[in-house]
Amino acid sequence: MSVQSGESRHRVVVIGSGFGGLFSTQALKNADVDVTLIGRTTHHLFQPLLYQVATGILSVGDIAPATRMVLRKQKNARVLLGEVETIDLENKTVTSNLLERRTVTPFDSLIVAAGAGQSYFGNDHFAEFAPGMKTIDDALELRGRILGAFEQAELSDDPDERTRLLTFVVVGAGPTGVELAGQIAELSRRTLRDAFRHIDSTEARVVLLDGAPDVLPVYGGKLSRKTRQTLERLGVQIQLNAMVTDVDADGLTVKEKDGTERRIESQCKVWSAGVAASPLGKQLAEQSGAEIDRAGRVEVLPDLTLPGYPNVFVIGDMMSLDKLPGLAQVAMQGGKYAAKQVIASVEGQDPAQRPPFRYFDKGSMATISRFSAVAKVGKLEITGFLGWIAWLFVHLLYLVGFSSKVSTLLSWAQAFFSTGRNQMAATEQQVFARIALERVRAAEAEQPQPQPQREVG
Amino acid sequence: MSVQSGESRHRVVVIGSGFGGLFSTQALKNADVDVTLIGRTTHHLFQPLLYQVATGILSVGDIAPATRMVLRKQKNARVLLGEVETIDLENKTVTSNLLERRTVTPFDSLIVAAGAGQSYFGNDHFAEFAPGMKTIDDALELRGRILGAFEQAELSDDPDERTRLLTFVVVGAGPTGVELAGQIAELSRRTLRDAFRHIDSTEARVVLLDGAPDVLPVYGGKLSRKTRQTLERLGVQIQLNAMVTDVDADGLTVKEKDGTERRIESQCKVWSAGVAASPLGKQLAEQSGAEIDRAGRVEVLPDLTLPGYPNVFVIGDMMSLDKLPGLAQVAMQGGKYAAKQVIASVEGQDPAQRPPFRYFDKGSMATISRFSAVAKVGKLEITGFLGWIAWLFVHLLYLVGFSSKVSTLLSWAQAFFSTGRNQMAATEQQVFARIALERVRAAEAEQPQPQPQREVG
Numbered sequence: 001m002s003v004q005s006g007e008s009r010h011r012v013v014v015i016g017s018g019f020g021g022l023f024s025t026q027a028l029k030n031a032d033v034d035v036t037l038i039g040r041t042t043h044h045l046f047q048p049l050l051y052q053v054a055t056g057i058l059s060v061g062d063i064a065p066a067t068r069m070v071l072r073k074q075k076n077a078r079v080l081l082g083e084v085e086t087i088d089l090e091n092k093t094v095t096s097n098l099l100e101r102r103t104v105t106p107f108d109s110l111i112v113a114a115g116a117g118q119s120y121f122g123n124d125h126f127a128e129f130a131p132g133m134k135t136i137d138d139a140l141e142l143r144g145r146i147l148g149a150f151e152q153a154e155l156s157d158d159p160d161e162r163t164r165l166l167t168f169v170v171v172g173a174g175p176t177g178v179e180l181a182g183q184i185a186e187l188s189r190r191t192l193r194d195a196f197r198h199i200d201s202t203e204a205r206v207v208l209l210d211g212a213p214d215v216l217p218v219y220g221g222k223l224s225r226k227t228r229q230t231l232e233r234l235g236v237q238i239q240l241n242a243m244v245t246d247v248d249a250d251g252l253t254v255k256e257k258d259g260t261e262r263r264i265e266s267q268c269k270v271w272s273a274g275v276a277a278s279p280l281g282k283q284l285a286e287q288s289g290a291e292i293d294r295a296g297r298v299e300v301l302p303d304l305t306l307p308g309y310p311n312v313f314v315i316g317d318m319m320s321l322d323k324l325p326g327l328a329q330v331a332m333q334g335g336k337y338a339a340k341q342v343i344a345s346v347e348g349q350d351p352a353q354r355p356p357f358r359y360f361d362k363g364s365m366a367t368i369s370r371f372s373a374v375a376k377v378g379k380l381e382i383t384g385f386l387g388w389i390a391w392l393f394v395h396l397l398y399l400v401g402f403s404s405k406v407s408t409l410l411s412w413a414q415a416f417f418s419t420g421r422n423q424m425a426a427t428e429q430q431v432f433a434r435i436a437l438e439r440v441r442a443a444e445a446e447q448p449q450p451q452p453q454r455e456v457g
Numbered sequence: 458m459s460v461q462s463g464e465s466r467h468r469v470v471v472i473g474s475g476f477g478g479l480f481s482t483q484a485l486k487n488a489d490v491d492v493t494l495i496g497r498t499t500h501h502l503f504q505p506l507l508y509q510v511a512t513g514i515l516s517v518g519d520i521a522p523a524t525r526m527v528l529r530k531q532k533n534a535r536v537l538l539g540e541v542e543t544i545d546l547e548n549k550t551v552t553s554n555l556l557e558r559r560t561v562t563p564f565d566s567l568i569v570a571a572g573a574g575q576s577y578f579g580n581d582h583f584a585e586f587a588p589g590m591k592t593i594d595d596a597l598e599l600r601g602r603i604l605g606a607f608e609q610a611e612l613s614d615d616p617d618e619r620t621r622l623l624t625f626v627v628v629g630a631g632p633t634g635v636e637l638a639g640q641i642a643e644l645s646r647r648t649l650r651d652a653f654r655h656i657d658s659t660e661a662r663v664v665l666l667d668g669a670p671d672v673l674p675v676y677g678g679k680l681s682r683k684t685r686q687t688l689e690r691l692g693v694q695i696q697l698n699a700m701v702t703d704v705d706a707d708g709l710t711v712k713e714k715d716g717t718e719r720r721i722e723s724q725c726k727v728w729s730a731g732v733a734a735s736p737l738g739k740q741l742a743e744q745s746g747a748e749i750d751r752a753g754r755v756e757v758l759p760d761l762t763l764p765g766y767p768n769v770f771v772i773g774d775m776m777s778l779d780k781l782p783g784l785a786q787v788a789m790q791g792g793k794y795a796a797k798q799v800i801a802s803v804e805g806q807d808p809a810q811r812p813p814f815r816y817f818d819k820g821s822m823a824t825i826s827r828f829s830a831v832a833k834v835g836k837l838e839i840t841g842f843l844g845w846i847a848w849l850f851v852h853l854l855y856l857v858g859f860s861s862k863v864s865t866l867l868s869w870a871q872a873f874f875s876t877g878r879n880q881m882a883a884t885e886q887q888v889f890a891r892i893a894l895e896r897v898r899a900a901e902a903e904q905p906q907p908q909p910q911r912e913v914g
């Protein structure tokens with residue numbers, strides 16, 4: 001087999017094509033190393049805007065450039081598509097798999113940035129009725145679920161069924177949940193306002209549920225309050241201190257703080273309540289003796305490496321250090337830091353001399369609706385229109401590719417200043433396959449029900 | 458059940474949300490009628506640009522606006538999602554079905570514009586290995602197949618397998634086939650040029666097959682010759698007078714004019730060789746006594762109606778009249794004509810007084826590559842850059858929605874002037890589900906083969 005790189009160069013393997021993986025690879029651009037980025041998807045994903053794909057504002061390409069295209073001019077980097085199955089720290093190899101085609105890639109340095117998936121806190125059967133919001137497939141499926149629910153409601157004459165179809169429940173009031181609930185509300189109140197004849201889309205009920213006592217709890221105080229007010233003005237019903245104890249095809253069961261249980265009838269549910277780090281974390285912990293926390297994240301040393309393996313970095317949503325949150329900025333900065341340490345080691349620096357990783361908090365933010373966002377930069381708290389402008393600017397800045405920036409800006413102009421949205425098509429597969437599946441599962445769960453027939457005059 | 462419209466208004470039912478259905482509905486905007494458009498998909502589809510979604514240039518939203526959004530301000534129109542199962546000409550009703558939820562819609566006038574699907578000329582089992590190019594799902598699936606083939610080739614060390622993975626076969630040298638072959642060639646030669654490290658994407662083989670003796674046979678002469686030259690310069694291998702006799706997971710069998718058969722090994726095949734009108738045509742023919750032609754199209758009277766049913770119009774790809782081709786313009790003009798006759802009848806005109814439908818040929822065109830198209834307007838034949846400018850202008854003009862026009866122009870600027878493409882992400886489902894399915898089928902078809910394992914570095 002031909003190998004393009006010289007045999008003697010330092011080999012860096014990066015696992016993951018998210019913020020951590022992409023930024024570390026790019027930071028190695030001018031280094032005298034060979035980089036192999038192993039990705040499970042063909043694309044890098046700008047996850048903070050995923051909710052806008054789900055709600056018809058942005059196209060897939062706007063937030064998901066092909067990793068291969070982003071890196072094609074970086075001569076020392078190559079992209080391997082496949083899911084990593086095993087990391088062997090002793091023998092310094094990574095085995096990845098693309099549909100039973102296994103590839104073993106040796107490394108000198110390893111940067112593990114495989115991210116996190118949705119967590120259902122042990123209730124994995126919730127997933128089929130309340131999908132998460134972690135991948136492009138999730139977002140497109142959710143788009144089909146949302147639009148499909150409105151389409152079905154338009155055809156229904158049963159008031160109870162129509163209420164169930166027009167009730168949208170978002171579980172988890174973190175940034176993704178808040179943004180999603182806000183956008184579903186805007187979709188029903190503004191975008192779809194005149195689109196139906198039989199139902200009034202503005203009557204759709206959007207419920208935002210969380211077990212915590214506040215929305216955006218990490219922000220706290222004024223920002224949480226402001227977020228709550230804005231969401232409520234949009235028509236979102238916020239239900240806090242409410243734990244989800246069961247989810248099925250037709251709704252969910254919620255347990256209040258006082259122990260009473262109640263039921264919400266809803267066809268379209270989304271789960272954004274928790275994350276679980278990639279299962280690769282467990283492998284790394286077992287081999288290195290590092291601890292993993294409840295979310296499956298690996299406790300790393302101050303230089304983001306595993307104990308005893310100064311050549312193996314764990315970054316982003318997979319790492320546990322100083323209670324840093326699972327934010328894009330943490331992953332990006334971790335990626336750049338790891339790349340810098342790899343370069344220093346290649347140049348002969350002793351790993352013991354490494355400065356510890358320092359996270360520089362550039363602030364965090366969430367949009368609630370058009371023209372309104374909350375942002376926290378250090379001690380500065382910005383809300384409303386100014387916060388929204390800050391949000392716009394920062395998100396555009398970090399989107400990969402000039403064309404994506406322009407196209408996204410254009411889509412935003414349309415979505416926020418007119419009542420249109422550019423990506424309102426759900427494919428047949430998304431709408432029909434999804435609805436069909438829901439029905440089959442509902443039928444399996446209970447007795448088959450007679451189908452309504454009606455005549456339109 | 459509440460009915461929004463007054464009971465006394467003339468009820469028009471339109472079947473289909475393609476060019477014919479959408480244009481007839483819009484032409485009824487100011488008429489004193491109630492229009493119900495029954496669509497099988499949530500979106501109108503600008504089918505002539507579908508190949509650009511498949512090859513990563515345009516997003517779904519650019520060419521597929523939600524029908525409901527397009528018509529939301531047309532107060533006399535409503536959109537019903539569902540597949541039409543039966544048309545009852547005697548009782549004047551249409552029964553549509555959205556996942557076993559049946560709706561019966563009565564009509565006074567009916568415009569049937571349900572279009573055409575892919576035809577495999579009786580070999581329907583070809584479909585699973587060589588999907589057609591008729592829907593958004595088809596285009597996204599093809600995108601996943603194309604990019605997935607390159608990804609697999611990058612991982613393969615078996616030269617035969619790699620050749621098979623890098624051979625793309627387009628069956629059918631009509632406009633869609635020509636444009637698709639041209640774009641796959643540009644994708645491999647320009648866009649992906651530096652994206653792989655193990656394979657050379659520019660070595661990909663693109664084969665355009667047709668049983669006819671020429672490409673774009675409807676154009677003929679100089680334009681066909683010019684198209685052929687341009688395609689060959691792009692590296693497309695054109696194989697004419699070649700009938701496909703079998704298709705399987707790993708390739709296809711081709712029969713030459715002299716009767717000899719040969720095999721082409723290819724993982725990624727597309728079928729754009731034939732169309733079959735909607736099966737609703739057969740129902741209409743049986744009930745009215747109209748003839749249907751070999752492609753399932755209904756032979757209509759000069760006013761596009763069925764014999765004995767002056768209130769039932771059949772338009773677009775479903776109608777057979779004066780050998781008119783299955784072009785967007787024929788459907789649009791048919792839709793406008795039918796709407797006009799409906800309005801005249803409502804106003805009291807005797808259907809016997811109708812002027813016959815006259816198709817005004819505005820010309821037809823196909824792009825072959827960037828900066829090069831062929832166009833025929835009356836006797837005028839335009840090729841090369843000028844043809845391409847004409848193509849650009851006309852296609853932008855007919856795209857629905859200002860935002861789609863701007864966004865499409867932007868994507869074209871990127872695709873044609875730079876080497877990037879904005880929509881190169883294939884979702885996990887598209888790439889992996891597709892490849893997995895192919896493998897399962899291949900395994901079913903023959904003995905399971907050992908999987909290659911290899912070591913990199």
